[in-house]
Amino acid sequence: MEITVDPDKCCGYGDCVLTAPELFDLGGDGVAVLLVEEVREDQRADVEAAAASCPVAAIVVHG
Secondary structure, three states: OEEEEOOOOOOOOOHHHHHOOOOEEEOOOOOEEEOOOOOOHHHHHHHHHHHHHOOOOOEEEEO
């Protein structure tokens, strides 16, 4: 599974951080960053919930 965060879309609302704080944080520029290099399969529900919580659809789950 691949996760991408579109920095041009991200507005720094932080919903992803509230939903999955073990996977996402806001960088110094206020843009969401993925904290892990690979998302484990048992984290799929959390990352999908974080993507769904993004009001600007900046997080995309591939695969």
